[in-house]
Amino acid sequence: MANGYAGKILRINLSTKEVTTLDTAKYEEFVGGIGMGAALFWEFAVAPGDWDLQDAFDPRNVVSLMAGPFAGTGVPGGGRTSICGIAPEPFPTPLFHRTSMGGRFASMLKLAGWDGVTVQGKADGPVWINIVNDKVTIEDGKSLWGLNTFETQGQITNIVEGRTYRFGEEWLKVGDDFTTMRPQIVCIGPVGEGVTRVAALIHGSGVSARTGGFGGVFGSKNLKAISVIGTGAVQPADPKGLVDARLAHMAGSFRMGAQPGAASCMPCINSDRKRNSYYGGEAMCADEYWSRANGMKGADIAIKWGICTWATKFGGALDMDVKGAPALFKGSVPMEPGIGWYIKYLYDLGVLGPGKKIESYPLPMEQWNTLTFREIFCDAVAHKIGIGADIAEGFLEAVKKWGRLEEDLNSGALRVPAYGAIWHHTLPGVDWAYAYILMSGDPMWHGFFTALSGGGGFGGGSKETAEQQVNKIAAKMPPYDDDPLMLSNCWKGEEARKTGIYSAHKAKMVAWARHYHGFYNESLALCEMLLPNFGGISPDMEHRYYQAVTGTKNTVADAIEIGRKIWNMERAIRVMAGRHRDDEKFAPFMFMPGATFNMSGSKPVYQDGKWDFENQSDLYLDREGVEEFKTHFYALEGWDTSNGWPTRETLEGLGLGKVADVMAGKNRLGKA
Amino acid sequence: MAEPIKAENKTKAVARRDFLTGGAAAVAAGALAATAGGAVASQAAETVPKSQGYIVYDSRLCFGCQSCMYNCSLTHEGVANPSLSRIQIVRDAPSFTKYPLDVVISACRQCVTPLCVQNCPVGAAYIDTANGNIRRINQEKCIGCQTCIKMCPQRPHRTIWNPAKKRSTKCDLCADAPYWSEKGGPDGKQACVEGCAAKALKLVHEAPSQQDVSGYDVNLAPEPKPKTFPKMGASPKQPAAKQEGA
Numbered sequence: 068m069a070n071g072y073a074g075k076i077l078r079i080n081l082s083t084k085e086v087t088t089l090d091t092a093k094y095e096e097f098v099g100g101i102g103m104g105a106a107l108f109w110e111f112a113v114a115p116g117d118w119d120l121q122d123a124f125d126p127r128n129v130v131s132l133m134a135g136p137f138a139g140t141g142v143p144g145g146g147r148t149s150i151c152g153i154a155p156e157p158f159p160t161p162l163f164h165r166t167s168m169g170g171r172f173a174s175m176l177k178l179a180g181w182d183g184v185t186v187q188g189k190a191d192g193p194v195w196i197n198i199v200n201d202k203v204t205i206e207d208g209k210s211l212w213g214l215n216t217f218e219t220q221g222q223i224t225n226i227v228e229g230r231t232y233r234f235g236e237e238w239l240k241v242g243d244d245f246t247t248m249r250p251q252i253v254c255i256g257p258v259g260e261g262v263t264r265v266a267a268l269i270h271g272s273g274v275s276a277r278t279g280g281f282g283g284v285f286g287s288k289n290l291k292a293i294s295v296i297g298t299g300a301v302q303p304a305d306p307k308g309l310v311d312a313r314l315a316h317m318a319g320s321f322r323m324g325a326q327p328g329a330a331s332c333m334p335c336i337n338s339d340r341k342r343n344s345y346y347g348g349e350a351m352c353a354d355e356y357w358s359r360a361n362g363m364k365g366a367d368i369a370i371k372w373g374i375c376t377w378a379t380k381f382g383g384a385l386d387m388d389v390k391g392a393p394a395l396f397k398g399s400v401p402m403e404p405g406i407g408w409y410i411k412y413l414y415d416l417g418v419l420g421p422g423k424k425i426e427s428y429p430l431p432m433e434q435w436n437t438l439t440f441r442e443i444f445c446d447a448v449a450h451k452i453g454i455g456a457d458i459a460e461g462f463l464e465a466v467k468k469w470g471r472l473e474e475d476l477n478s479g480a481l482r483v484p485a486y487g488a489i490w491h492h493t494l495p496g497v498d499w500a501y502a503y504i505l506m507s508g509d510p511m512w513h514g515f516f517t518a519l520s521g522g523g524g525f526g527g528g529s530k531e532t533a534e535q536q537v538n539k540i541a542a543k544m545p546p547y548d549d550d551p552l553m554l555s556n557c558w559k560g561e562e563a564r565k566t567g568i569y570s571a572h573k574a575k576m577v578a579w580a581r582h583y584h585g586f587y588n589e590s591l592a593l594c595e596m597l598l599p600n601f602g603g604i605s606p607d608m609e610h611r612y613y614q615a616v617t618g619t620k621n622t623v624a625d626a627i628e629i630g631r632k633i634w635n636m637e638r639a640i641r642v643m644a645g646r647h648r649d650d651e652k653f654a655p656f657m658f659m660p661g662a663t664f665n666m667s668g669s670k671p672v673y674q675d676g677k678w679d680f681e682n683q684s685d686l687y688l689d690r691e692g693v694e695e696f697k698t699h700f701y702a703l704e705g706w707d708t709s710n711g712w713p714t715r716e717t718l719e720g721l722g723l724g725k726v727a728d729v730m731a732g733k734n735r736l737g738k739a
Numbered sequence: 740m741a742e743p744i745k746a747e748n749k750t751k752a753v754a755r756r757d758f759l760t761g762g763a764a765a766v767a768a769g770a771l772a773a774t775a776g777g778a779v780a781s782q783a784a785e786t787v788p789k790s791q792g793y794i795v796y797d798s799r800l801c802f803g804c805q806s807c808m809y810n811c812s813l814t815h816e817g818v819a820n821p822s823l824s825r826i827q828i829v830r831d832a833p834s835f836t837k838y839p840l841d842v843v844i845s846a847c848r849q850c851v852t853p854l855c856v857q858n859c860p861v862g863a864a865y866i867d868t869a870n871g872n873i874r875r876i877n878q879e880k881c882i883g884c885q886t887c888i889k890m891c892p893q894r895p896h897r898t899i900w901n902p903a904k905k906r907s908t909k910c911d912l913c914a915d916a917p918y919w920s921e922k923g924g925p926d927g928k929q930a931c932v933e934g935c936a937a938k939a940l941k942l943v944h945e946a947p948s949q950q951d952v953s954g955y956d957v958n959l960a961p962e963p964k965p966k967t968f969p970k971m972g973a974s975p976k977q978p979a980a981k982q983e984g985a
Contacts, residue, residue, distance in 0.1 A: 139819055141806065141809025141819050234831045235831065238895050244902045245822055247822075247829045248821060249830075300812070300818035300819060301818065301820070306813040306818065307814075310814055310919065310930060313806070313934055
């Protein structure tokens with residue numbers, strides 16, 4: 068097989084305590100990361116046909132933590148861990164979800180000789196998995212249960228290392244080998260142990276996989292942690308070319324918010340992460356702004372408890388006066404309004420509080436903006452005390468229980484674009500928004516958000532004209548490189564349907580973004596904040612790494628085609644879990660003025676026969692337009708436009724004939 | 740060749756960072772081994788020619804990404820293997836020591852008094868006079884006795900053990916890095932230095948003070964404070980590079 072792989076995948080069944088080894092070569096066509104994770108999920112959770120894929124906490128759920136070929140090779144940002152399985156957080160039902168995290172876990176897996184670890188079943192008591200190179204044991208986790216994530220990792224480090232000397236003093240002997248590195252651990256805190264829908268996986272002092280709620284999946288399996296330490300090597304095809312690529316990358320790139328450098332994806336030179344910020348400073352912006360007023364001290368609480376800082380957001384980094392936003396925001400729309408923000412909204416309305424219709428016990432609502440409140444909030448959720456029991460069931464589940472779902476969706480108070488996932492930089496870049504409904508919520512992908520900007524946004528100001536910009540970027544997007552109209556963000560009038568955000572042109576951009584993302588970011592497992600940089604060195608840079616590490620002869624177009632295959636593999640899982648065209652819809656606020664958060668600058672727009680940049684801070688969507696877009700999109704992807712299901716022809720064309728067979732068995736194949 | 744150092748009759752104050760990084764083990768053993776090399780430096784300085792190149796670093800500027808480690812093992816060994824890197828960034832995660840003590844940079848000091856060279860029983864560790872007097876280990880001659888590892892006065896030791904080859908190796912300032920496109924050595928470029936996005940590593944030509952780590956762990960922050968990570972500037976109290984004899 069290609070270079071860059073460890074060659075084997077670790078499979079663990081916690082019910083039967085079986086530890087088996089899978090040959091990575093069998094899954095190589097799915098590249099790594101989410102690609103392989105989806106293929107493993109299909110094989111072990113879907114293909115057997117004995118499970119309806121509805122309950123994320125079912126022991127049959129398969130959660131995979133996968134490395135990509137870049138992990139452990141020193142590719143900057145290449146050490147991400149891709150995680151997938153049925154996730155409990157989405158509303159109204161759990162969904163197949165992919166998320167990823169930085170840190171050193173994936174790199175260490177590779178150095179220990181594994182391309183990933185896939186876990187199924189449920190242990191009969193608390194356990195943790197101990198990987199020391201090729202030696203894998205399921206350890207008793209009783210003494211760890213109840214500990215926070217820092218304590219857990221500290222205890223495991225002591226157990227694995229058995230150190231008798233102080234930090235930084237000596238090499239650790241592992242078998243016949245040595246390392247100065249420490250075991251890398253993914254674990255859950257009390258919020259995950261409580262099998263809640265708002266629990267994160269925590270790694271190190273602040274890295275977290277914080278969408279989907281996979282912490283609760285670990286909890287449901289009685290799995291406290293996975294620890295890995297390895298002393299091996301990863302053999303890139305062209306070590307010299309790899310180092311040269313690194314240096315070229317460093318010399319040729321600067322993008323606001325991300326710089327190349329980090330060999331293992333974390334710590335990162337990203338502006339959010341600094342070694343001295345707090346406890347090693349690994350926390351991300353999402354965590355840092357979980358408690359806006361208290362910064363990293365708030366993040367510290369969230370990380371120790373292992374709560375999803377995304378779903379439970381208290382408002383995010385800032386508020387803005389968003390043009391046309393509903394009056395209920397009083398001119399102050401929060402950037403990321405999660406559960407934490409929403410309970411304050413209800414408190415201010417007078418419907419939530421001590422003795423109110425929605426009893427707030429044990430939350431001290433008058434101390435909402437304090438660290439004390441955050442501690443009590445996490446405790447209440449983890450142990451399902453009072454209102455915490457409602458919140459533990461997930462954002463919109465709680466809202467539904469409180470009888471406010473219809474009202475607050477329709478008023479726009481619930482800024483949750485789809486499946487209960489909160490607002491991120493969803494608009495005006497509609498490619499991001501559409502990915503919310505086509506997947507399982509936030510795609511966490513800044514690709515075009517940074518590139519297509521006439522000023523402002525992460526991309527910074529552009530000196531190019533709109534026409535120059537779209538032509539330059541479209542040329543990088545095979546096989547659609549002949550259609551720059553796909554980059555038009557025109558949202559008004561007939562032009563929006565003809566060439567703009569509801570058109571067949573836009574479908575190409577959205578599809579390409581999913582294929583690119585699925586391949587480079589999620590399966591090669593490359594930090595999406597670092598690359599792509601379509602305004603500059605992409606896709607040449609990431610492809611150069613791909614070639615140096617794996618020795619591939621594939622072109623960018625070939626890679627995008629593999630991305631399409633991975634995208635269809637994911638789609639097949641979602642369809643088998645019940646996904647239908649009718650489910651792929653936005654929350655009402657997306658169709659209301661004020662849907663866009665006022666910070667993303669202008670976008671290129673084609674109108675009246677010419678290109679220009681347009682400030683789109685007032686953009687919102689049109690229901691019929693979105694339906695038209697969906698039809699265009701499904702048709703482009705070779706899916707049945709009536710239900711969004713892939714056709715046999717499409718799947719077979721991608722070498723997924725066996726997937727089509729399984730789908731046919733359950734009447735889930737689309738009609739051509 | 741000098742006798743192995745007997746440290747027990749050497750007394751010297753232990754710098755705080757020394758204690759935190761390497762000193763503790765030595766103290767526990769009843770000998771100030773970690774600083775002994777420095778203590779004898781002035782006596783033995785004339786016995787071997789000084790290296791013409793030294794890697795100094797700023798452990799406050801480093802963000803612990805290990806790029807240098809990957810670059811080192813890739814350029815020297817052709818594989819990505821942090822354990823084979825001749826520079827080690829020891830990062831206390833996930834054990835959560837607070838900044839700036841969470842990172843220990845472990846780079847070969849190209850010692851003025853190179854105990855690895857002086858104690859090698861077969862002459863495999865040598866002064867490469869053709870390459871600016873770098874302290875190196877000849878892989879053909881090395882018998883894998885690990886004396887150079889045991890004699891390295893630093894903690895963790897800077898001589899590296901390759902378990903597969905059963906040979907010791909060490910930093911050669913990239914004088915012999917088969918997968919490195921640049922010219923290495925004291926008058927060339929080093930893969931670790933060039934690969935450091937934090938600019939926390941630097942090649943200098945004058946021997947740093949051998950007294951403790953402060954000669955090597957120096958302030959490399961650009962003036963004024965670095966703009967790209969404003970909270971991470973080096974402390975103004977941190978001393979500039981001390982030069983030998985200064």
